[in-house]
Amino acid sequence: MLYHVTVSFGKDKQYQFRFSQAELAESTPEEARRWFDKEFADLQCEASNPMGKVLIIDKILNIARYAGEQRFIDGKSWASLFARYTALALARDTIRVDVEAFNIGY
Numbered sequence: 418m419l420y421h422v423t424v425s426f427g428k429d430k431q432y433q434f435r436f437s438q439a440e441l442a443e444s445t446p447e448e449a450r451r452w453f454d455k456e457f458a459d460l461q462c463e464a465s466n467p468m469g470k471v472l473i474i475d476k477i478l479n480i481a482r483y484a485g486e487q488r489f490i491d492g493k494s495w496a497s498l499f500a501r502y503t504a505l506a507l508a509r510d511t512i513r514v515d516v517e518a519f520n521i522g523y
Contacts, residue, residue: 418438419438419510420436420511421433421511422435423514424499424516425513448505453476453480453502457476460480462479463479465519474521477503507523
């Protein structure tokens with residue numbers, strides 16, 4: 418099975434990542450969640466939920482927003498890790514992270 422993750426910052430600003438099942442098996446969903454927790458704190462993201470509860474989807478969207486498109490242009494290893502952990506955390510084979518619309522689609 419192939420996993421496809423698209424991170425979009427608007428029209429003509431899309432970054433595609435593909436992973437095999439074997440590539441994802443090198444990490445765990447728990448490892449992905451820990452990475453998102455750390456990045457959320459390191460980037461000083463703010464919770465988008467007024468109640469303070471932060472779901473994994475909120476973390477993924479906020480991290481992409483706060484990290485910015487430049488990380489996807491320049492930081493290929495960071496961007497690839499972001500996409501890999503997104504696939505692991507959401508356990509979906511096709512994911513679209515739309516930063517501009519602040520939405521995740523499957």
